[in-house]
Amino acid sequence: MKKSGILGCPLGHSISPCFQNAAFTNLGIEATYEAWPVVMAELPERIQNLRESDFLGANVTIPYKELVIPLLDEIDDWALKIGSVNTIVNEAGLLIGYNTDTVGFLRAISEYGNYEPSGRDVLLIGAGGAARAAAHALMEAGVKTLWIANRTYDRVKRLADELLEIGEVKPIGLDGPEFRKSAASVSLIVNSTSLGMKHTPEAHINPLEGLNIGSSTLVTDMVYNPLDTPMLTDAENRGCRILSGLPMLVLQGAASFELWTGEGAPVDVMFSAARQALIDQSD
Ligand code: NAP
Numbered sequence: 260m261k262k263s264g265i266l267g268c269p270l271g272h273s274i275s276p277c278f279q280n281a282a283f284t285n286l287g288i289e290a291t292y293e294a295w296p297v298v299m300a301e302l303p304e305r306i307q308n309l310r311e312s313d314f315l316g317a318n319v320t321i322p323y324k325e326l327v328i329p330l331l332d333e334i335d336d337w338a339l340k341i342g343s344v345n346t347i348v349n350e351a352g353l354l355i356g357y358n359t360d361t362v363g364f365l366r367a368i369s370e371y372g373n374y375e376p377s378g379r380d381v382l383l384i385g386a387g388g389a390a391r392a393a394a395h396a397l398m399e400a401g402v403k404t405l406w407i408a409n410r411t412y413d414r415v416k417r418l419a420d421e422l423l424e425i426g427e428v429k430p431i432g433l434d435g436p437e438f439r440k441s442a443a444s445v446s447l448i449v450n451s452t453s454l455g456m457k458h459t460p461e462a463h464i465n466p467l468e469g470l471n472i473g474s475s476t477l478v479t480d481m482v483y484n485p486l487d488t489p490m491l492t493d494a495e496n497r498g499c500r501i502l503s504g505l506p507m508l509v510l511q512g513a514a515s516f517e518l519w520t521g522e523g524a525p526v527d528v529m530f531s532a533a534r535q536a537l538i539d540q541s542d
Contacts, residue, residue: 261290262313263519266305266327267320270294272458272484274536275318275512281532282516285525290315297323306330309349315519316348318512324388331356341391346515357518360392363511365400367479371506374447374477377401382441384408384433384466385451386415389481393451394418398425406441408433410452433466443471448494450480455488465489474498483508484537509533 265275279292295317297305306327309317319327324343328334331347334356338344344356368374381402383393386409397405404427409415412432419430431437442448454464467490472478478494483504491501513524 260313261288261315262293263290263315263317264293264295265318265320266295266297266302266323268296268298268322270296270320272540273320274484274508274533274540277536278509278512278529278532279516282513282525282529285528286520286522288520288522290520299326302326303330306347306354309347309354310352311349312352314349316346316354316515318515319345319347321388328356330354337361337395340395341388343388343391345511346518348518357515358392359511359514359518360389360507361396362514363507363509364393364481365396366510367502367506368447368477370510372447372477372479372500372502375400376447378403379447380404380406380441380445381447381449382406382408382445383449383451385481386411386418387451390451391418393449393481394422394428398422398428402426404429406431406437406445408438408441439470442467443473446473446476448472448476448478450482450488450490453482455480455485455490456482457484463489465493467493472497472499476500477502480504481507484540486537505530505533505537 265273273294276292276294283290327344331354338356338358341358346357346359348355376397406429407415408431410433415430419428422428454461454466477500479502480488480491481504482488486503495501509529513526516524
């Protein structure tokens with residue numbers, strides 16, 4: 260039996276084991292996917308163990324997406340640009356780092372949001388790891404102007420500076436006239452902060468509260484628990500199209516699965532298992 264899993268701390272609410280195991284079972288692959296909570300001091304040894312022949316690889320989540328990079332043998336181009344690895348593949352003892360959040364995000368807005376970013380204006384809220392993946396993906400996909408709004412201005416300025424050679428990027432604060440103006444004018448708004456996430460003190464917060472948003476705007480959240488965040492509920496009530504964070508989560512996981520197994524991921528099966536896991540958690 261081959262092994263894979265997710266490394267992070269804490270991992271209490273991860274639903275990745277549910278949908279990855281459903282995918283292995285569906286394709287008859289003899290492998291398991293486990294939650295591996297790891298404290299910082301154990302990280303180098305846990306990564307070293309992945310070189311053994313029974314490991315397919317691992318997903319990596321908060322707070323280790325950057326810290327694993329020096330522990331790996333090769334890093335693919337997307338992960339290098341973003342400076343973060345969410346997938347490790349064990350290739351005969353060599354550990355290769357990838358970032359599948361980029362492809363997961365682009366597939367989600369295209370296939371589940373019916374949105375093509377090329378030539379469009381977009382507002383991205385947040386400048387953390389998930390935002391970095393979305394920002395690079397959107398710029399490479401040919402967005403015309405990318406507004407990036409973040410609570411901590413220095414962080415968003417650094418991200419914008421990295422992207423300026425690809426196209427037009429405007430770093431802004433999380434309030435003020437530029438935030439209001441961009442929200443009203445763009446065709447896609449992406450929340451990549453943790454605002455609205457269940458089990459946090461900010462679960463009730465809608466970063467777009469009180470702002471004008473065009474009714475043809477697609478509003479999408481990277482938060483997937485709950486599926487109906489305060490931001491998405493409000494946007495839907497105003498007639499906007501909405502997209503939860505679940506398609507991105509499943510599709511980044513599907514891309515990881517394909518890297519580990521070389522098989523096409525059974526995306527529909529993974530979606531059903533992910534939805535069921537969220538329902539089970541809310542009981
Ligand atoms: P991160 O690197 O810690 O970044 C967190 C971001 O949220 C930063 O921009 C931070 O702003 C902002 N933030 C946090 N608390 C805030 C507050 N009270 N007010 C305003 N801004 C606040 O985390 P991450 O890895 O980017 O993850 C962010 C979210 O995306 C999480 O909910 C995660 O579960 C989700 N995510 C979803 C997927 C998916 O597949 N759907 C994939 C990756 C991540 P500052 O810079 O000012 O601190």
